[in-house]
Amino acid sequence: MIIFATSDKGGTGRSVTSCNVAYRRALQGSNVCYLDFDFGSPTAGAIFGVEAAGQGTSSGSGLHSYLAGNVAEAEQLDVWTGSGLGGRWSKPLGAGRLTLLPGDFGGGEFPVDDAMVDRCCELFLSLDEEFELTLVDLSSGRSYATELVLRATADPAIAEKTARWLVFHRWTSQHIRAASSLVHGPQGILDTGTGCGHERRELEDGIRFVRTAVLEQGSAQLEGLRPEQEVWLQAINTDLQKLAGKLRLGTSMMLGSIPLDPVLQWREQIIVEDDISNTRIANAETGKAFEQLAERLTDDGMWEGL
Amino acid sequence: MPAPVPARARARGTPPATLADVDVLVGEVRTTLLQNSHQVSAETAARLLDLDPGSRVRSATRPFAHAVSPDERTGVHCPLVTSTGTAANGVGTVLARVSVTGGVILQASARTRLVRAVGERRLPWSHYLARPGVIEVDGRSSGDDLADGFLQEPTRTSAADPARGPLDLGAVGNRLLTRVQRMPHIDRVTLLRARRTRLRFAVTWQPPDPSDPPGSEEPAAPDIEFVVHDESLRTLRLRLPPQVRDLTDAVVVCEDLALHDWLLSTVGSLVDNSRIGVDPAADVVARIRPAIDHLLHLWMPGAKVAENLAGIWAALERRPGFSKQWASLRGQIQNQLMMAILESQSVVSARSSNAFNDGFEEVSHGA
Numbered sequence: 001m002i003i004f005a006t007s008d009k010g011g012t013g014r015s016v017t018s019c020n021v022a023y024r025r026a027l028q029g030s031n032v033c034y035l036d037f038d039f040g041s042p043t044a045g046a047i048f049g050v051e052a053a054g055q056g057t058s059s060g061s062g063l064h065s066y067l068a069g070n071v072a073e074a075e076q077l078d079v080w081t082g083s084g085l086g087g088r089w090s091k092p093l094g095a096g097r098l099t100l101l102p103g104d105f106g107g108g109e110f111p112v113d114d115a116m117v118d119r120c121c122e123l124f125l126s127l128d129e130e131f132e133l134t135l136v137d138l139s140s141g142r143s144y145a146t147e148l149v150l151r152a153t154a155d156p157a158i159a160e161k162t163a164r165w166l167v168f169h170r171w172t173s174q175h176i177r178a179a180s181s182l183v184h185g186p187q188g189i190l191d192t193g194t195g196c197g198h199e200r201r202e203l204e205d206g207i208r209f210v211r212t213a214v215l216e217q218g219s220a221q222l223e224g225l226r227p228e229q230e231v232w233l234q235a236i237n238t239d240l241q242k243l244a245g246k247l248r249l250g251t252s253m254m255l256g257s258i259p260l261d262p263v264l265q266w267r268e269q270i271i272v273e274d275d276i277s278n279t280r281i282a283n284a285e286t287g288k289a290f291e292q293l294a295e296r297l298t299d300d301g302m303w304e305g306l
Numbered sequence: 307m308p309a310p311v312p313a314r315a316r317a318r319g320t321p322p323a324t325l326a327d328v329d330v331l332v333g334e335v336r337t338t339l340l341q342n343s344h345q346v347s348a349e350t351a352a353r354l355l356d357l358d359p360g361s362r363v364r365s366a367t368r369p370f371a372h373a374v375s376p377d378e379r380t381g382v383h384c385p386l387v388t389s390t391g392t393a394a395n396g397v398g399t400v401l402a403r404v405s406v407t408g409g410v411i412l413q414a415s416a417r418t419r420l421v422r423a424v425g426e427r428r429l430p431w432s433h434y435l436a437r438p439g440v441i442e443v444d445g446r447s448s449g450d451d452l453a454d455g456f457l458q459e460p461t462r463t464s465a466a467d468p469a470r471g472p473l474d475l476g477a478v479g480n481r482l483l484t485r486v487q488r489m490p491h492i493d494r495v496t497l498l499r500a501r502r503t504r505l506r507f508a509v510t511w512q513p514p515d516p517s518d519p520p521g522s523e524e525p526a527a528p529d530i531e532f533v534v535h536d537e538s539l540r541t542l543r544l545r546l547p548p549q550v551r552d553l554t555d556a557v558v559v560c561e562d563l564a565l566h567d568w569l570l571s572t573v574g575s576l577v578d579n580s581r582i583g584v585d586p587a588a589d590v591v592a593r594i595r596p597a598i599d600h601l602l603h604l605w606m607p608g609a610k611v612a613e614n615l616a617g618i619w620a621a622l623e624r625r626p627g628f629s630k631q632w633a634s635l636r637g638q639i640q641n642q643l644m645m646a647i648l649e650s651q652s653v654v655s656a657r658s659s660n661a662f663n664d665g666f667e668e669v670s671h672g673a
């Protein structure tokens with residue numbers, strides 16, 4: 001299965017959430033690979049703590065170079081052994097592979113041509129031989145990366161594979177509007193996808209939304225609010241829910257909601273069990289939300305057509 | 307492939323006055339699982355491997371189903387890696403073929419023979435095309451230097467000059483694999499997730515031993531270094547006795563070794579990740595099942611290998627002991643099958659003894 005992670009706006013938490021979900025999914029026993037298709041700012045290496053690819057790889061064989069046809073094979077890094085975070089990262093019993101295909105240091109966006117689409121198809125197919133889950137972090141907005149994968153997944157051989165889309169957004173009215181427009185708006189995913197040969201309905205059925213850095217009602221962070229503030233917050237939340245429903249990203253279209261976490265607010269990283277139960281710097285709810293989202297990626301009940 | 311020219315004899319220890327001949331067979335085998343929900347028939351295999359309508363796919367049914375594509379030629383002009391760092395460039399052609407074994411294992415192998423270029427000048431392509439599977443090498447490197455350089459992990463191509471990357475036979479084979487995996491005759495539903503493995507090999511020939519009478523029947527033992535570098539890369543360095551000259555036979559040995567090494571790695575990691583001792587045996591067996599159904603019966607090391615190269619398998623069986631490792635894996639799988647049967651019986655007997663107890667309790671309550 002291939003999962004695409006996208007968002008309309010930058011800085012929504014797309015990469016941090018995707019990396020954490022990939023990590024959880026590997027812990028659950030799946031072989032997972034993570035592809036950094038955010039060619040302008042590849043950050044996955046830093047989030048996973050893989051030093052060799054902090055801001056993209058310098059080997060000259062990152063995904064950007066591979067897609068451009070400069071190298072025959074894209075570099076693959078094993079996160080369990082390559083992560084600089086230390087001993088606690090040795091592969092736990094029963095965990096699957098967790099492999100990072102980094103972007104290139106100093107890469108950038110580039111227009112898509114047929115040869116590139118072809119190489120992208122070959123990449124997805126060969127990874128599918130080895131990995132249950134291929135997670136692709138795209139650039140934000142209407143990017144070349146998005147066009148590239150929409151064209152690649154329209155190829156008959158790839159179209160047989162299940163492809164699903166996660167659209168990340170924060171819980172504010174601007175983010176909600178932007179996320180909806182990225183999917184349904186002009187030159188959005190559905191428009192572009194249909195132009196590439198996708199069935200609009202089918203493509204739409206494979207799209208779900210993920211809310212990030214959400215201040216959950218009743219969470220510890222909201223304790224100590226004045227009653228006026230609480231009432232105001234409640235009203236705003238109800239309005240946002242109405243807006244989301246109207247713009248087709250209501251609860252039924254939502255695959256997960258990740259609470260605001262103090263650790264992630266200050267540092268882009270993987271939240272491991274130790275951060276929750278030993279040092280207790282991260283919230284247990286955050287870990288749970290990642291875990292649940294990881295499970296739901298392949299939970300067909302969550303992906304039934306509406 | 308044309309008949310190889312025997313390496314010129316050279317007395318050991320004395321430096322050569324002129325440059326010695328170079329004769330190195332290099333290649334890389336990539337092995338993976340054919341992406342189909344069941345093993346393919348001989349007809350489908352033949353259609354998948356029909357790369358060139360002009361030539362025929364060769365098929366065999368014994369000892370197991372095996373089909374090989376015709377050789378495909380690729381022209382190359384590129385630098386060669388040497389272990390000493392001496393500069394060397396090669397011009398010529400690479401031969402590559404792809405095969406399906408047992409209807410499930412897909413292999414591509416690309417190989418070429420490195421020989422010393424006669425003159426300084428590059429000749430017209432027609433010259434190189436007339437010698438398929440040969441690369442002519444300039445510079446002063448020895449055969450050993452080229453063989454050892456080839457086995458090194460290639461330094462990544464500089465992005466600045468991608469066209470001038472070193473000889474990459476793996477990429478040639480990989481392209482063939484991907485081409486087959488994209489064909490319409492298969493459904494691309496995978497039986498199990500397995501790694502693509504790479505076996506890179508370099509073969510040279512031992513100088514003839516002057517103490518051997520000419521035409522001696524008993525060939526000297528081959529010299530073998532097989533190294534497992536990580537989960538996907540293996541290298542094989544062979545120094546064959548001078549009598550063993552058939553290049554095709556040597557390639558078959560390497561393909562056979564790559565196939566069995568892949569079986570061992572794939573079934574090994576499946577067993578490792580099946581949670582033996584943690585989950586009920588029935589769950590473990592369900593995870594291992596694809597290997598039981600499709601892979602276990604394919605273990606037949608050396609079955610396709612020529613008589614005079616049988617010594618290579620014999621040596622590998624001593625160390626690292628392929629078949630011993632395989633037997634141990636089979637044993638583990640059999641134990642889990644036994645356990646699954648025992649567990650299901652104990653569930654049945656526990657149920658019947660519970661029924662008995664329930665009945666007994668009812669009686670005692672009634673009393």
Ligand SMILES: Nc1ncnc2c1ncn2[C@@H]1O[C@H](COP(=O)(O)OP(=O)(O)OP(=O)(O)O)[C@@H](O)[C@H]1O
Nearest residue numbers: 010011012013014015016213259260261264265268
């Ligand atoms: N659940 C969360 N709670 C608090 N902060 C978060 C949360 N998720 C992400 N963040 C923070 O938000 C910031 C942006 O996250 P991230 O880099 O993942 O976004 P992005 O959408 O990938 O951005 P870009 O478009 O630049 O690639 C980071 O500092 C990250 O640590």
Ligand SMILES: [Mg+2]
Nearest residue numbers: 014015038043
């Ligand atoms: Mg990002």
